Amino acid sequence: MDSPIYTVLLCRPSSNAPFHLQPIISPLLYLVQYAGTTPLSTLTPLPDPSQLPDSILNYRVQLNTQGVLSKQELSAIKQFRRAADYIAAAMIFLKDNALVERDITADDIKPRLLGHWGTCPGLVIVYAHINRLVRMTGIDALYVVGPGHGAPGILSCLWLEGSLANFYPKYSRDKEGLTALVKSFSSPGGFPSHVNAETPGSIHEGGELGYALSVSFGAVMDKPDLVCVCVVGDGEAETGPTATAWHGYKYIDPAESGAVLPIVHVNGFKISERTIYGTMDDKEITALFTGYGYQARIVEDLDNIDEDLAASMEWALGEIKKIQTAARSGKPIVKPRWPVLILRTPKGWSGPKELHGEYIEGSFRAHQVPLPEAKTDANERRMLQEWLTSYGPKELFSESGVPNDAILSLIPEQESKRLGMREEAYKAYTPLDVPDWRTFAVDKGTDQSCMKITGELLDAVVQQNPSSFRIFSPDELVSNKLDAVLRHSGRNFQWDIASRANGGRVIEILSEHTCQGMLQGYTLTGRTGLFPSYEAFLGIVHTMMVQYAKFVKTAHEVPWRQPMGSLNYVETSTWARQEHNGFSHQNPSFIGAVLNLKPASARVYLPPDANCFLSTMAHCLRAKNYVNLMVGSKQPTPVWLSPEEADKHCIAGASVWKFASTDEGMAPDVVLVGIGVEMTFEVIAAAALLRKTIPALRVRVVNVTDLMILGPFGSHPHALSDEDFDSLFTRDKPIVFNYHGYPVELKGLLFGRPNLSRMGIHGYMEEGTTTSPFMMMLMNETSRYHIAAEAVRSAALLNPRVEIDAHKTISTILHLAQKDKEYIHAHGADPAGTFDRPTFD
Numbered sequence: 001m002d003s004p005i006y007t008v009l010l011c012r013p014s015s016n017a018p019f020h021l022q023p024i025i026s027p028l029l030y031l032v033q034y035a036g037t038t039p040l041s042t043l044t045p046l047p048d049p050s051q052l053p054d055s056i057l058n059y060r061v062q063l064n065t066q067g068v069l070s071k072q073e074l075s076a077i078k079q080f081r082r083a084a085d086y087i088a089a090a091m092i093f094l095k096d097n098a099l100v101e102r103d104i105t106a107d108d109i110k111p112r113l114l115g116h117w118g119t120c121p122g123l124v125i126v127y128a129h130i131n132r133l134v135r136m137t138g139i140d141a142l143y144v145v146g147p148g149h150g151a152p153g154i155l156s157c158l159w160l161e162g163s164l165a166n167f168y169p170k171y172s173r174d175k176e177g178l179t180a181l182v183k184s185f186s187s188p189g190g191f192p193s194h195v196n197a198e199t200p201g202s203i204h205e206g207g208e209l210g211y212a213l214s215v216s217f218g219a220v221m222d223k224p225d226l227v228c229v230c231v232v233g234d235g236e237a238e239t240g241p242t243a244t245a246w247h248g249y250k251y252i253d254p255a256e257s258g259a260v261l262p263i264v265h266v267n268g269f270k271i272s273e274r275t276i277y278g279t280m281d282d283k284e285i286t287a288l289f290t291g292y293g294y295q296a297r298i299v300e301d302l303d304n305i306d307e308d309l310a311a312s313m314e315w316a317l318g319e320i321k322k323i324q325t326a327a328r329s330g331k332p333i334v335k336p337r338w339p340v341l342i343l344r345t346p347k348g349w350s351g352p353k354e355l356h357g358e359y360i361e362g363s364f365r366a367h368q369v370p371l372p373e374a375k376t377d378a379n380e381r382r383m384l385q386e387w388l389t390s391y392g393p394k395e396l397f398s399e400s401g402v403p404n405d406a407i408l409s410l411i412p413e414q415e416s417k418r419l420g421m422r423e424e425a426y427k428a429y430t431p432l433d434v435p436d437w438r439t440f441a442v443d444k445g446t447d448q449s450c451m452k453i454t455g456e457l458l459d460a461v462v463q464q465n466p467s468s469f470r471i472f473s474p475d476e477l478v479s480n481k482l483d484a485v486l487r488h489s490g491r492n493f494q495w496d497i498a499s500r501a502n503g504g505r506v507i508e509i510l511s512e513h514t515c516q517g518m519l520q521g522y523t524l525t526g527r528t529g530l531f532p533s534y535e536a537f538l539g540i541v542h543t544m545m546v547q548y549a550k551f552v553k554t555a556h557e558v559p560w561r562q563p564m565g566s567l568n569y570v571e572t573s574t575w576a577r578q579e580h581n582g583f584s585h586q587n588p589s590f591i592g593a594v595l596n597l598k599p600a601s602a603r604v605y606l607p608p609d610a611n612c613f614l615s616t617m618a619h620c621l622r623a624k625n626y627v628n629l630m631v632g633s634k635q636p637t638p639v640w641l642s643p644e645e646a647d648k649h650c651i652a653g654a655s656v657w658k659f660a661s662t663d664e665g666m667a668p669d670v671v672l673v674g675i676g677v678e679m680t681f682e683v684i685a686a687a688a689l690l691r692k693t694i695p696a697l698r699v700r701v702v703n704v705t706d707l708m709i710l711g712p713f714g715s716h717p718h719a720l721s722d723e724d725f726d727s728l729f730t731r732d733k734p735i736v737f738n739y740h741g742y743p744v745e746l747k748g749l750l751f752g753r754p755n756l757s758r759m760g761i762h763g764y765m766e767e768g769t770t771t772s773p774f775m776m777m778l779m780n781e782t783s784r785y786h787i788a789a790e791a792v793r794s795a796a797l798l799n800p801r802v803e804i805d806a807h808k809t810i811s812t813i814l815h816l817a818q819k820d821k822e823y824i825h826a827h828g829a830d831p832a833g834t835f836d837r838p839t840f841d
């Protein structure tokens, strides 16, 4: 052996390491033994990887591709591709003359040329070969398209297979329907430039790149017969979320779930630059995917690309079946190596070759519109004419525009097997069986962690829904105190022997992006999930959540798409209680992200105690089509409401808390409002303090659980009418809000309510460090002292009996705050009894 295999040495089991830390013996065993003969001293300098023998380092698969397709099959595939490429190109350019029955004139060309050509031929060839595989084997397949900007390539195939006509009769499979499709694409009333919820068969928009792979993994979970073919662009492959999503397989149990067949479409370019994958040689690519745990097959024989891809897809499906069969017969393969295809084809393949002396096909210039001046420039128009007629539309379509028999022979006969008609993508929602939350309710007057109690409910949800509910968590389940779910379930980590094959409902991967993508794929195919997270880090998936909400908004407007479950988030480990962590872990900004969504889909809840949290969770797990954000504490805090009271409170979204109010809140001088667990506690403590120090002040305490009630009437389905708002908050009395999030969000919501000048808002002020819980309140002026002082200050303006001593009272109260600060600095902890339940006697 000439060169040492340094990568392999790293895997060598060490006899001293505890068993669970040793890598699992795998196909690498052979290599390990081999490498074991290499003296360590030869490891530096590192050998040139190109010198390493392929067969040892790289799981690069070689296949005999000859004769895999019959003559008829090959001809059908080629004609399908020609037809689809033709239609895709026509969609970008033409508004009339869709079959190019006469010479293209300037009038035939759209006024604005919009669309992305470059990726289309690649998406089309994959489509054609999925069709072949479906026809041949009868598999259930979904197609998830990473480069969603290649919508013309997908829509053209959907038209050919009749799925468009099925959902949109105006796009009938004839000349009229084709003309309508071509004409309206990227124009008002037509399909937009990206795959979206209007596109039959889609569960992923692919506008914001990076998520196709994780969405695919989520989609196949608990659907053992589903194969999700996922094209990842080589540009998309450069994204962080895609990089981490390659590990998705490590969370797929082949016995209970289906499979993803990833195809990296290496067309070499992105918008205006080479791609990283496009510059990697075969060894680099196979070594990379070998490291991720795959066997890679490079598909690149351009002269025989259909044979190459057909053989490769058959091989890939065969590997998938091997892995699944082994697992389903109780003998799972240890660290199975799933297949991945690397498809190398030129960008804009079959399009114009050159313009003004520069390459188009096979370069970034093919990315969008390859002949941008076709309407005004006769030369470009002639090139367009040549390009489109080169596909031979007259052979492909009859005079009435119907695709020929060869093309139709490639389309799955059974409609429900066609990629555009898979039920998973549009009507698969099974509501969860959620137990009555009152069974888990806790006693009023005790102290409880919202998360611990909710964990008990989730444990029951897991048991009652063994294959339609999952939790996606970035390694925070235990830290967030939701681990009761692990009582009857486990973590579904296939590479850890202890976790394997136990039906674990919890996916813990420390990539918020992967958690989010999997949750999306799982939800959009009809199931329900939950994403609990540290409050500070949910913002990592902010734009993903927004993209998802756009997809759902559109889906909601598409008549043939049926409802789906909600996307459910729990935020805990909030800024207000940071025992171990500090400033970096204080960031309630995700609330604002959800508030910005369309009111029809946004729901933000800040339940004040464990019973309210239970009620909120039970509601959200059953609700459809929303993005639900639930914010709560994991630390024990008082249970203020009995189950019956919590139920009423949560239905109303807000209520007067009479026990903390003066005279049950009648005729108050000031209204104090808590929003969030700790904020509510401080408000109640402020009310108690005020009752002692200034009995003349009449206080009403209101608690708000559902943030959306605050917005002006009509702004959100939950928004209170002005009458209800007045009866809860009074018409003209000062209101002091103590809010868990950034004050500016609450300001935005309240804008439009009458008399804003009477409202004061306390909230997170971007102040913090690793400090005691009460110091966090003091630092951000959300403490009971700050709330009480402001109550006195504002009420003094209206109530003369308060005004007399206002200055003295405020000084006394703020002095207490100062004394507590000094105490905390001196002792490193809050004064004893700070969080004892306030008393009102």
Ligand SMILES: Cc1ncc(C[n+]2csc(CCOP(=O)(O)OP(=O)(O)O)c2C)c(N)n1
Pocket: 116, 118, 119, 147, 149, 207, 208, 209, 210, 232, 233, 234, 235, 236, 237, 265, 267, 269, 270, 271, 275, 347, 367
């Ligand atoms: C997150 C994100 N960043 C940037 C873009 C802008 N963008 C649109 S297409 C594209 C290139 C995509 O390259 P690739 O995935 O290889 O697709 P293809 O080249 O096949 O069109 C980029 C950067 C985007 N859509 N999403």
Ligand SMILES: *[C@@H]1O[C@H](CO)[C@@H](O)[C@H](O)[C@H]1NC(C)=O
Pocket: 731, 732, 733, 734, 755, 757, 758
């Ligand atoms: C607005 O609120 C202030 C302070 O509570 C009050 O004095 C005033 O009368 C209110 N104005 C109206 C128009 O209600």
Ligand SMILES: *[C@@H]1O[C@H](CO)[C@@H](O)[C@H](O)[C@H]1NC(C)=O
Pocket: 765, 767, 778, 779, 780, 781
């Ligand atoms: C928040 O805390 C910091 C530090 O104690 C202080 O400087 C700041 O003024 C506080 N309050 C507000 C409203 O910013």
Ligand SMILES: CC(=O)N[C@H]1CO[C@H](CO)[C@@H](O)[C@@H]1O
Pocket: 640, 641, 645, 648, 649, 652, 654, 655, 656, 657, 658, 659
């Ligand atoms: C605990 C408590 O005070 N609950 C009250 C909340 O407010 C509603 C009316 O909005 C009352 O009915 C509850 O008694």
